[in-house]
Amino acid sequence: MAKTKYVYAFGAGVAEGDGTMKDLLGGKGAGLAEMTKIGLPVPAGFTITTEVCDLYYKSGKKWPAGLDAEVDRQLKTLEKIAGKKLGDSKDPLLVSVRSGAAVSMPGMMETILNLGLNDASVEGLAAKTGNRRFALDAYRRFIMMYGSTAMGIEREEFDHAFGELKDNVTRIRTKAAANVKINDTDVDADELAQLIETFKAIYRKHIKAEFPQDPRVQLKGAIDAVFGSWMADKAVTYRKVEKIANIKGTAVNIVQMVFGNMGDTSGTGVCFTRDPNSGDNIFYGDYLINAQGEDVVAGIRTPIKLSDFEKKDKKAYKQLLDVRKKLEDHYKDMQDLEFTVEEGKLYMLQCRTGKRSPGAAFKIAVDLVKEKLITKEQAIMRIKATDIEGIFYPMIDKSQTKILKDSFLVQGIDAVPGAAVGQVAFDAKTAEAWAADGKKVILVRKETSPEDVGGMHAAQGILTATGGKTSHAAVVARGWGKSCIVGCEKLDIDYVKRQFSVGSTIVKEGAFLTLDGSAGNVYLGELTLVKPELPAAYLTLMGWADKIRTLKVRTNADTPYDAENAVRLGAEGIGLCRTEHMFFDSEERILAIREMIIADDVETRKKALAKLLPFQTKDFEGIFKAMDGKPVTIRLIDPPLHEFVPHDEAGQRALAAAVGVSYEHVAQRVEQLHEANPMLGHRGCRLTITYPEILDMQVTAIISAACNMAKKGVKVAPEIMIPLVIDAKELKILEVRTRSVADAIIAKSGVKLPYMVGTMIEVPRAALLADKIAGVAEFFSFGTNDLTQMTLGMSRDDAGKFLPEYVDEKKAGIFKADPFQSLDQEGVGMLVKMGIEKGRSTRPHLKVGICGEHGGEAKSVKFCHKVGMDYVSCSPYRVPIARLAAAQAVIEEAKCCCSCKKPAAKTGKRK
Ligand code: ADP
Ligand code: MG
Ligand code: MG
Numbered sequence: 001m002a003k004t005k006y007v008y009a010f011g012a013g014v015a016e017g018d019g020t021m022k023d024l025l026g027g028k029g030a031g032l033a034e035m036t037k038i039g040l041p042v043p044a045g046f047t048i049t050t051e052v053c054d055l056y057y058k059s060g061k062k063w064p065a066g067l068d069a070e071v072d073r074q075l076k077t078l079e080k081i082a083g084k085k086l087g088d089s090k091d092p093l094l095v096s097v098r099s100g101a102a103v104s105m106p107g108m109m110e111t112i113l114n115l116g117l118n119d120a121s122v123e124g125l126a127a128k129t130g131n132r133r134f135a136l137d138a139y140r141r142f143i144m145m146y147g148s149t150a151m152g153i154e155r156e157e158f159d160h161a162f163g164e165l166k167d168n169v170t171r172i173r174t175k176a177a178a179n180v181k182i183n184d185t186d187v188d189a190d191e192l193a194q195l196i197e198t199f200k201a202i203y204r205k206h207i208k209a210e211f212p213q214d215p216r217v218q219l220k221g222a223i224d225a226v227f228g229s230w231m232a233d234k235a236v237t238y239r240k241v242e243k244i245a246n247i248k249g250t251a252v253n254i255v256q257m258v259f260g261n262m263g264d265t266s267g268t269g270v271c272f273t274r275d276p277n278s279g280d281n282i283f284y285g286d287y288l289i290n291a292q293g294e295d296v297v298a299g300i301r302t303p304i305k306l307s308d309f310e311k312k313d314k315k316a317y318k319q320l321l322d323v324r325k326k327l328e329d330h331y332k333d334m335q336d337l338e339f340t341v342e343e344g345k346l347y348m349l350q351c352r353t354g355k356r357s358p359g360a361a362f363k364i365a366v367d368l369v370k371e372k373l374i375t376k377e378q379a380i381m382r383i384k385a386t387d388i389e390g391i392f393y394p395m396i397d398k399s400q401t402k403i404l405k406d407s408f409l410v411q412g413i414d415a416v417p418g419a420a421v422g423q424v425a426f427d428a429k430t431a432e433a434w435a436a437d438g439k440k441v442i443l444v445r446k447e448t449s450p451e452d453v454g455g456m457h458a459a460q461g462i463l464t465a466t467g468g469k470t471s472h473a474a475v476v477a478r479g480w481g482k483s484c485i486v487g488c489e490k491l492d493i494d495y496v497k498r499q500f501s502v503g504s505t506i507v508k509e510g511a512f513l514t515l516d517g518s519a520g521n522v523y524l525g526e527l528t529l530v531k532p533e534l535p536a537a538y539l540t541l542m543g544w545a546d547k548i549r550t551l552k553v554r555t556n557a558d559t560p561y562d563a564e565n566a567v568r569l570g571a572e573g574i575g576l577c578r579t580e581h582m583f584f585d586s587e588e589r590i591l592a593i594r595e596m597i598i599a600d601d602v603e604t605r606k607k608a609l610a611k612l613l614p615f616q617t618k619d620f621e622g623i624f625k626a627m628d629g630k631p632v633t634i635r636l637i638d639p640p641l642h643e644f645v646p647h648d649e650a651g652q653r654a655l656a657a658a659v660g661v662s663y664e665h666v667a668q669r670v671e672q673l674h675e676a677n678p679m680l681g682h683r684g685c686r687l688t689i690t691y692p693e694i695l696d697m698q699v700t701a702i703i704s705a706a707c708n709m710a711k712k713g714v715k716v717a718p719e720i721m722i723p724l725v726i727d728a729k730e731l732k733i734l735e736v737r738t739r740s741v742a743d744a745i746i747a748k749s750g751v752k753l754p755y756m757v758g759t760m761i762e763v764p765r766a767a768l769l770a771d772k773i774a775g776v777a778e779f780f781s782f783g784t785n786d787l788t789q790m791t792l793g794m795s796r797d798d799a800g801k802f803l804p805e806y807v808d809e810k811k812a813g814i815f816k817a818d819p820f821q822s823l824d825q826e827g828v829g830m831l832v833k834m835g836i837e838k839g840r841s842t843r844p845h846l847k848v849g850i851c852g853e854h855g856g857e858a859k860s861v862k863f864c865h866k867v868g869m870d871y872v873s874c875s876p877y878r879v880p881i882a883r884l885a886a887a888q889a890v891i892e893e894a895k896c897c898c899s900c901k902k903p904a905a906k907t908g909k910r911k
Pocket of ligand 3: 785
């Protein structure tokens with residue numbers, strides 16, 4: 001058996017790995033290898049694979065045999081390239097030891113910088129660089145990072161000691177006034193030397209040993225620390241929240257140090273090749289002079305913008321601009337970069353595909369097509385369902401100008417657009433608890449850290465007092481499209497008193513705030529939010545998607561208003577109009593339907609139905625008009641009748657009085673309607689089998705409305721749908737009755753009106769007998785809510801109690817996703833596929849659609865395309881998601897066929 005390769009080197013223009021090897025090398029390792037390969041200035045180093053992390057945990061936190069030797073060998077190579085030796089007392093090589101999994105987990109795992117320093121080599125570094133302050137600065141950072149990350153000492157303790165030194169020593173030496181902030185750069189070499197002794201004492205106190213001087217011991221400890229960070233609570237939580245599963249572990253990158261803390265011609269920064277909020281083609285980021293790595297993100301000093309960096313150091317900036325262009329041309333996407341400038345020379349330390357706001361996702365994808373970097377198909381594949389959801393995020397209603405002016409509190413940095421309203425909570429736990437109670441929460445923190453992700457996720461919006469646009473809060477919130485304002489420095493937060501103040505205004509925990517993440521404005525109280533205008537790039541890209549897809553997208557709508565809204569969102573028809581919702585529209589209607597239900601005989605029932613007829617006719621006219629020739633599928637009455645009647649005595653007495661019958665009569669009828677298991681009871685077409693006069697009324701309403709509109713010149717295409725069918729004969733009885741009512745009206749009205757009669761396939765028996773049923777039905781609509789519930793034998797109203805266990809990978813893990821949200825393709829999907837095939841075996845042109853929740857869920861939509869459906873139908877706001885997924889399905893199908901060389905899977909598509 002070939003020996004497994006544990007370590008991959010990069011440096012001096014060559015790399016053993018490359019950008020495609022994310023799973024094995026982690027995103028960071030793959031990015032470093034790829035950047036090295038395309039000739040960018042990357043310090044040399046090597047990557048220990050994610051497989052090693054996996055082995056490490058499988059063998060009880062031990063290094064696999066042979067890793068030691070391989071690390072040794074790679075270190076020698078690195079020393080050769082660098083021309084320096086680790087721990088050398090004259091000219092030491094220093095390295096960073098960095099985590100990096102296949103999926104980016106910002107700030108979740110550990111990195112240790114300046115490894116290789118000890119009491120001797122720090123002097124070597126000082127002498128070699130002629131910069132003692134710098135060498136000591138690097139050493140104090142190393143002791144702190146190693147002490148906290150590898151050895152588990154509270155970081156706070158180091159921070160506190162540093163703070164005391166600044167206040168008690170540096171402040172006095174520099175004669176700074178009490179209210180002037182002392183920055184870490186103000187601390188001089190002697191003071192740093194003093195700090196190092198303090199840090200070592202802290203280390204000694206906790207670890208009961210001296211700070212390790214042997215670089216090999218340091219290296220081993222740091223590598224273990226990175227492995228350890230993979231299973232740290234915060235990292236595990238993050239993976240759970242982000243639904244990151246099936247990745248092996250973190251890789252470990254050992255990289256030669258370059259120094260941004262060597263003085264004013266050095267510095268470090270993070271940037272995006274385009275604006276991650278607007279998507280505009282503008283270079284975007286932060287740079288901090290004379291600083292090292294984590295300083296920028298931690299918000300220790302306020303960084304400068306890239307435009308100011310250009311003014312400060314034109315030459316270094318120019319190098320960065322070149323890299324920006326090279327990387328975008330190479331990756332053909334917006335990149336998120338980390339870099340360091342050491343005495344005027346640029347080094348790249350990280351690149352990855354940048355997280356972006358939903359609006360920016362569209363803008364960037366469309367721009368890249370215009371710039372001819374990617375194709376339209378590639379652009380479509382880059383958009384996620386969540387990007388579409390994000391586009392519809394609320395904004396503050398700008399028309400409330402006076403309120404806006406009066407309730408304005410303070411402005412911070414606009415980190416993530418979109419508005420949010422909620423109650424102030426000062427910690428993640430409170431935010432989570434309140435959200436679980438159904439409250440809307442705004443999480444307010446000095447800054448956020450990876451421990452806070454649970455609370456950040458639960459909150460509507462996030463507000464922090466420190467940090468810039470690339471701070472932890474901003475990056476995490478952006479990924480979720482969640483309103484976020486950072487760096488709001490006027491905010492004075494008192495965690496103990498559970499309040500914050502801005503000037504003289506005090507805001508207590510629990511008070512309402514409104515955030516406008518797009519402007520960075522914070523308002524007191526609950527402001528009105530509105531839906532935003534759709535960005536132009538969204539419309540362009542969705543237009544491309546519409547041209548590519550073959551699956552039609554309809555909507556579920558019961559009112560003309562919903563119908564019109566859905567058409568604006570791209571619906572091409574109504575796939576499900578639930579007639580019973582119309583019964584609840586007014587007191588009169590409810591009364592009429594109730595009168596019908598409590599009727600004892602056909603004649604009384606008919607009289608009550610006659611009252612409903614004009615209402616239903618008008619409703620359908622409105623819907624036909626709104627859809628203007630687009631197909632409209634109308635389902636006949638579906639729910640069990642007990643859902644329509646009052647269950648309390650007062651309600652029943654009122655009904656009795658209104659209808660003019662005795663209370664006892666009403667109570668008795670309601671009692672009769674009671675069912676042990678109503679979802680499997682007297683509902684759907686069973687109702688029209690027993691009470692055909694209901695069908696008569698509904699069909700009369702539909703067809704009269706259609707004829708009336710047709711006479712007015714509106715094109716109409718009604719499709720009458722009979723629910724819950726289990727047998728061809730059952731459907732035949734209802735179909736014959738439907739047609740006899742419809743044809744009589746049409747004949748009388750004298751218009752030519754084509755219409756269809758079809759059924760829902762939502763009981764397993766109907767799917768099994770689909771060939772027979774298709775002998776009668778002109779179309780099928782899969783009602784996958786009921787079909788899932790009946791195939792699984794799980795009531796969707798009760799499954800919430802045990803289903804999570806079925807979905808949780810760490811528990812039973814029986815389903816990959818909630819089968820009521822994402823179609824169970826294996827089981828229920830089998831019935832769907834079979835139903836379509838059987839149906840089309842007797843009726844080749846059978847029209848087929850879906851109208852369950854699944855019709856708007858991306859994976860299920862792709863499945864519907866694959867099995868040859870003609871359309872999906874979903875709620876209005878899911879229509880764009882379905883349009884996109886339908887286009888992606890076509891692209892994925894084509895892609896599969898060129899790479900695997902198999903012919904396109906033949907789908908049973910009609911036509
Ligand atoms: P994260 O995954 O949290 O971003 P990184 O491993 O990227 O952690 O390290 C954080 C920062 O530390 C980097 O952005 C960079 O500024 C600094 N850093 C890491 N390695 C080096 C190195 N070899 N030389 C200089 N700075 C480094
Ligand atoms: Mg990084
Ligand atoms: Mg149903």
